[in-house]
Amino acid sequence: MIRFDSDYMEGCIPEILEALSRTNSEQTPGYGEDVHCDHARQLIKDACGNQNIDVHFLTGGTQANMTVIASILKPHQGVLCAATGHINVHETGAVEATGHKCLPLPSKDGTITAAQVEKAVLDHINDESFEHIVQPGMVYISFPTENGTLYTKQQLTDLYETCRRYDLPLFVDGARLGYGLGSKQNDLTLPDFAKYTDVFYIGGTKVGALFGEAVVFVNDRLKKDFRYHIKQRGGMLAKGRMLGIQFEELFTDNRYFKISRHAMEMAELLTDALKEKNYEFFYAPQTNQLFPILPNEKIAELRKQFSFHTWCKTDDSHTAVRFVTSFMTPKENVDQLINAL
């Protein structure tokens, strides 16, 4: 069985395993205050082209999302997001469990626009019952989105400007950030995220690490006391160096970008093959998550050899499915899938 279910099916880049072995008997302080975390933070600052950011390492995406959001909002505030956003759909109410409502905006492809954010804020301000309604307190977007789509630089800067105008911190969930940056269709850079957001995270779990996300605070006002929040929400690893070591390896020799590019090359091969066979896509194929629409018999046939998610029926005889490539996807696997298509 060859798996295209998701990008968290395998382990990590070999350099991480080597580094874990090499450093195993070192004695270091705990809780992220060791030399490896310090070094990884510096490498990320360099890659972001911004020495003024704060970098923290957390163990997973849901944890990063809820910890960041809960650290920013006041009790009466909620977080604007796409209705399809991970926090609104697939985190078992983690944000609500910290006391805050997700404020979903309609979205066809996973993205939301500056105009939608502005309208939501103005609708709130202009509602005569405004104090009876959750106040929009920040904006959450995913890059790439849960549907594999991207924001352009223009879209991101528009959102950021709107957020500035209404004093709303902009938070980017970058669980698959590498794959977004590595897409040919992308015009954003890592330094752009360290400029046009208030806080974002660089996903490691799905991009080369065993686990771990690097949360980057850009806005000075939000930085204070974040380590307390990490500890309170259960995200502070005693052997914090496990995260430092992994991000050290990912951000050495541009590996984070190279392995992301590999996943994208695999996705591009697959996209080209699907297009050639005249399959349509449910969402525009922009990153490592592809949503082709296949005939049901074809799906049944593929299932004998491959595992992948079905997304939704598109008509009685067709279904959109999801194929995901990763930093470790071998070209042979993609070739086999292409042959089987």
Next chain:
Amino acid sequence: MIRFDSDYMEGCIPEILEALSRTNSEQTPGYGEDVHCDHARQLIKDACGNQNIDVHFLTGGTQANMTVIASILKPHQGVLCAATGHINVHETGAVEATGHKCLPLPSKDGTITAAQVEKAVLDHINDESFEHIVQPGMVYISFPTENGTLYTKQQLTDLYETCRRYDLPLFVDGARLGYGLGSKQNDLTLPDFAKYTDVFYIGGTKVGALFGEAVVFVNDRLKKDFRYHIKQRGGMLAKGRMLGIQFEELFTDNRYFKISRHAMEMAELLTDALKEKNYEFFYAPQTNQLFPILPNEKIAELRKQFSFHTWCKTDDSHTAVRFVTSFMTPKENVDQLINAL
């Protein structure tokens, strides 16, 4: 600098690193539903001598504590614990952040008694304002305690019976469980914990793993839907197999017990040396955390070579310190410390 600060200063047992390398290119489902997690669960059931337990893997102690406690209590209930308990002191209010009060009971050495629990429950029931007071809803103890001390089998079964009488789930924080089980002074076994508690966890982070705790539900009534809680509290690792692989290795060939015993041998060497030199102990030396009382000049001298925590002043010229050995502490390090004492 040789570190006796804590038991999370080094990496993990070498078998874990080997297994991570060996399994790195395997493709497995995520979120703890892979073969390694399944196997690790079976190994733990076997080690517990109880096939009816539920085993879940979480990434850290604070996370395990808050997730378990929040899954059990109703909103108006709190958790009885030693005033010195980790949840009451060193988790940045993680339990309160889930809406529940810690109900601290006085403790000299980190333990609490069945009689204290019973009194707390009866005081609550008999208070005419009982509905205005947080209701005791469960009991939390640590084994070993934060002060390195142990419960005897009699003390644990007394607590368990009292908890049964008043319908209070008993939860044991086993962050350092191995070291408690490996102590010469201990008369409890792992199967005892799978019999005389409602839920407990087997600490991996401090006992041989890179990170990870195995939460064991003994009481059927508490098992339902726990995976939702793990996800909601940010503890569900996408590459869940990272935890399964680690506990597979720890519970193969009795490694968990052997490495714990090693730490205890190192602690016993040190204890004997300290006793020989007539140093007194602030808490009875029972596990891998030792709290000798040293002259302040001696401490200053040791600091040049060793790092360790000071605990509290005992008089103007003496201070209790904490030395902690781990599964990886080399005998040379202990010898050097003994020589320096």
Next chain:
Amino acid sequence: MIRFDSDYMEGCIPEILEALSRTNSEQTPGYGEDVHCDHARQLIKDACGNQNIDVHFLTGGTQANMTVIASILKPHQGVLCAATGHINVHETGAVEATGHKCLPLPSKDGTITAAQVEKAVLDHINDESFEHIVQPGMVYISFPTENGTLYTKQQLTDLYETCRRYDLPLFVDGARLGYGLGSKQNDLTLPDFAKYTDVFYIGGTKVGALFGEAVVFVNDRLKKDFRYHIKQRGGMLAKGRMLGIQFEELFTDNRYFKISRHAMEMAELLTDALKEKNYEFFYAPQTNQLFPILPNEKIAELRKQFSFHTWCKTDDSHTAVRFVTSFMTPKENVDQLINAL
């Protein structure tokens, strides 16, 4: 200015003022444990034709909603409701502040159906990522709805049966219960609510009282310890008798039903007049909240004499407005409005 804004614009029925004066110097125990509360609870049991219910008095609707919901749900559960439901829209995230997500179902007129509830539950159960999604844990409906519409007996019993099948407590927000019961179009009785729900509340604030809601627990399993929850959520009045006295007066001589009927007669007069003038309604006029669609110039004209809410634009020259009658609305006021129309 004559106000048709809402049903909470005036004071209370005169009998309550008399009773407050009559009892003012009595000394009674606090927190709802006085003779007036006891008597009121008995009157409500009698009116419900069910001696097995538990009755509690809270001070307002949002408080009743959040206290009941938080007392029922487990942390990973949410509450199914109409997207238009008060808890989802107009309570500043009170439910989320207790840690739970509102799970909105689409609704045109404020009602939801048994089929929608069943689909939501099955969708959840059948989702392969179910543990990553908030679990439906109960159902909330409003009777009458926020749009002035009603459930029929068939619709309520269908919902109740579906809730039974999937073990979901059914909670009815009865902030305006009297007006629903007093509608000519209604076929439900108070005893029906004490039979086909798990918990509901009888609104006092909008139906004759100065303030106060009577929460009625029908389902034995949900009754335990509710007074703790009231206290914890800030709803337990020290001079609890204020609530008992009010419900004593409301449930003496069928006053609750008589005054509700008065409001409905006023609403019916107005409905008839609006229909006669060929105005259309945005929602079916069933209770004391009427949503006629008026020409914008007519609205501007009415505003000189009357205050009321605009609901939404229906086209460039028309707007739906809301007129609300209450237990105290004088017929002269309605006549004046009819004349002005």
Next chain:
Amino acid sequence: MIRFDSDYMEGCIPEILEALSRTNSEQTPGYGEDVHCDHARQLIKDACGNQNIDVHFLTGGTQANMTVIASILKPHQGVLCAATGHINVHETGAVEATGHKCLPLPSKDGTITAAQVEKAVLDHINDESFEHIVQPGMVYISFPTENGTLYTKQQLTDLYETCRRYDLPLFVDGARLGYGLGSKQNDLTLPDFAKYTDVFYIGGTKVGALFGEAVVFVNDRLKKDFRYHIKQRGGMLAKGRMLGIQFEELFTDNRYFKISRHAMEMAELLTDALKEKNYEFFYAPQTNQLFPILPNEKIAELRKQFSFHTWCKTDDSHTAVRFVTSFMTPKENVDQLINAL
């Protein structure tokens, strides 16, 4: 049976009942935005000698405490208070239910000192594990305390200065503020509270009203959006004027102070009689709560005619009890109690 149990056993001052009748048919906007609330706010500003305060009306003490505290603290912060403080003992964990730990300081008589607050803050800052410990985020005191004792002006200003130094908002629970102000032993004024605190509340429930507390924000930085918090926590009365009308009456003609003085005269009569009979007091008799130590037989005898709380055993034959006078206590009742003593 004559009750000295508490100061919430009777109704309200007659002027409130008259005003409720007089205003009953008025139509006013809801949620505290009516003319009576506006007028009451102005009267309180005048009484506080501070036109820059914000005044909000809530329905009860627990609600006021939890709403204010939750509006101020960030998730990782707790509230310093006396171990005996109402929020720590008698509010069913309402503060914890909003996610925050109460940080109790030892207290013999219900008061805490500026030195204690400073030590708690410094202990936190200087703890090497500070990020693992709840951060002190504000200070809560009660005036008078739960033990009937008072802070002097010097003690209050010391606390306030310490709070300023460490950027900790100081919140005063004034559930019985009137009785504190009305004590002969008191040297503080209402304007002092509007100067030397950040936020406090003027208790109505126990001092002349049917129910209601007036929360006063002094510190500009804390004022923003408080009405959202009131709504979210269930404290916003639809017929908000009920609270406005009551505080209008209490703050007209100095009634709040006159009725408080009456309660204190009754308490002073009783105190003098108790002293004359050589009874000792468990806490210094300073306000309307008196804690004399009585022989057990005397208590049994009194119980036939009077109801009151026992506080605690002081030796085998003596018990401290609590007698409470109120704004409505008739002199005859006190005379009868004195005769019976």
